[in-house]
Amino acid sequence: MTSIDVRPTTPETDPKSSTHNYRLLWRWHFYAGVFVAPILFVMAVTGSIYLFKQPFEAWSQRDVREVAAVANPVPLADQVAAAQAVKPGVDIRAVIPPSGPDRSTRIIFQGADPGPFADGISVYVNPGDGQVLGVVDDAGTFMATVRKIHGELMAGVAGDRIVETAACWSLILIATGTCMWWTTRRRAAPKKRTRASLRRLHMWTGVGAGVAIVFLVLSGLPWSGFWGDYVNKAQAYFDSGYPEVTSTSTVSGDLSHHPDAKVPWAATNLPVPESEAHHGGGGGVLQPGAIALEAALAAARPAIRNCPPGECDLKMLLPAEPTGVYTVVTDHYRDPSAGQTLHVDQYSGKILTDYGWNEYGVLAKTVELGIAIHEGRRYGIVNLLVMLGACLALIGLIVTGVWMWWKRRPKGSVGAPRRPANGRTTWGVVALLAVLGLLFPLAGLTMVVMLVIDRVVQKVTA
Template structure:
């Protein structure tokens, strides 16, 4: 519903856009032309400004849906072994073998093989720094300890696609731009539905060819795909900077419970490392566990330093023994649909962290913290601890990524991306065909103040629900009042 043109010949006379249409052409039961014009003007400018960004998001999102099959094919030479390994070497030895490729690099996380014919992935710190920095993945044959190869995760094709999709290669500023465009797309859909349902386009006068054909394609695409597009946008907002953080705060205030303290008593009730897990892109901690308090291991008289580089503390359990303890709790994590990711203890009070990630069903995901000395499970956090909001977000994320219900889910999300592309292309095309020379060709302002205030009130509500859209909405209003109406050249250009 990102149309930039909706049958202008029925709402604007041939005179300049600043003049108003006579209302006598509308029947008494038809909607107010003033209200229609006010909604159309907001729809027009929103579509004009966010169309390029949303087009990029739709294209990159469609590509990223195929990340897993693409990377399984692209990196099969280092991920797949010629024959299954019957007796793998201890995981600690595999980690040591991987570190020979980069002796000075720290171990970010370890992903054991999900099948006997797969390699072990050891992710070491790369050249980048910061909480979301990507590492270098070193792949090791678990039977021979031979290093099969390494991949710079910050430079892969899908990593670039994801960075464009999430932040337009512009860091925090890009993240805010993407979030603003996504929120405005929801407003575009709402105003587009109003224009289609209540406006002159609902009249049965149809044209064949030209703008009439484009309008029909645009309208039908919006009608049939609008609900899925709305879901696609809303389910992606939890990853955004402003709206996502506010949602996390709402979850903290109203939603999730804490891990079962009776079954898994924590050694520390202070969330000393709260939020640290969510900053590791390779750990892929579930959204609901991103703010999970991280306990401490009981030192038990052991002292030492390090741990992040791969060397464990004196007296600490080898990683393979800690993994064996964790597997007893992670019985539902069955390969190849589910894989386990491991974060090594950081310092003498650090813990082993195990994250089981199920590809299709987020209700089977679980996050464990294990005492590095005793092997005792300190925290087990999974679906039963999630609140209603957290469960909704986790299911939404799985659907958004096209993995919840297999191929059918992927195809529906791909169709939503293609629908967005169609809406943008047809909307811009209609605007290009109808724009007057030397002017933007925007719909005329409403001359009814009550109508204008009513539409602005509705937009204000949407602005409160989506703060970045509200801020930009206010900026547009100020620009219109202080500049566009006062400068003759701009007034003629923008209408």
């Protein structure tokens, strides 16, 4: 249960030894709530909004994304050239061909922000006549702002660490809240009706939505900077991530973070092969002598197993250096197991690597599936509604928890639960917190800080 649950149980009214454990649980539940409630509230609100990114942007940008049905599109290279005329001298990050005959071509250029949640600038081109339909600064869209608040509080790396710490602390809230509920589930409710109603609402919301909230937190952590790095190291150590490819370069970096121009999470650190010796040719967009975009896409298409229009986008990441490759990614809206990544030699058109779900390890598959469910797109409307319900439940837990604390706090006091008089029965609680602190290092570090603050406050108020 995720919030501040302040209850008036005392050793005098409940002489059982479990009261000591309950007091310690209550105290940590309180501190965790004070520390993370505002951040979790922001994350829950922005997360519930971001679930609707795809339909919202399809509607709000329909003037540049939709065109009259095109039977004979102009060459892709000409479309890219038209986009480059609008953004001269700016690096191209990705090209997204039309997903259907009535859709435009999207060319994503490097934006001004190089951060971990960097967005580019998208130029939309009509494939029928090669005319530019419009330019969208992806960093300035409504959903981009929502995502930056959700992932980093619009504060860069520092914000990312704060969000990650708050997410980890929410697990402490859930663990302590669940233990408190289990300990007191047969006790009588407070006599005052308002407080009893709030407690019941808080309790049953936490019990009903606790599993979904834990899933939201755990499936979102691989995106974080600190814990996400540990996940990458773990999958490398247990050989449970991506297949081996001999190379010195990877596709990680800005391309792996733009939501519409990225490879799958499981492939962000995958080694990338290098293009072979220069073969001549022409029609390349970035590198002299590289084959045309159509040729690279045509070389990849026979190997693409499943990417039906309307259900999947094809994305092309372009080579940025003479030894680079064309990277072709199939991005399914719902099914991560249907995704595929291919690397194509930019001079010969030879497919150098082709990997997808079958090549991923167990951990990489788990994370990919978790991300799809987290974003509410794996199992259609049911998935979306469940994730939306989890976000709304988290908001409800925070509101009811803060409300209970406000009604119970003594005037002129923070209202923190008193420390247990006897610590001999609290080792189980300490073990629980220690395990969570070890599994989630940022939470463990801040837990130590909270212990120090608690000791200082105790001495000052003694």
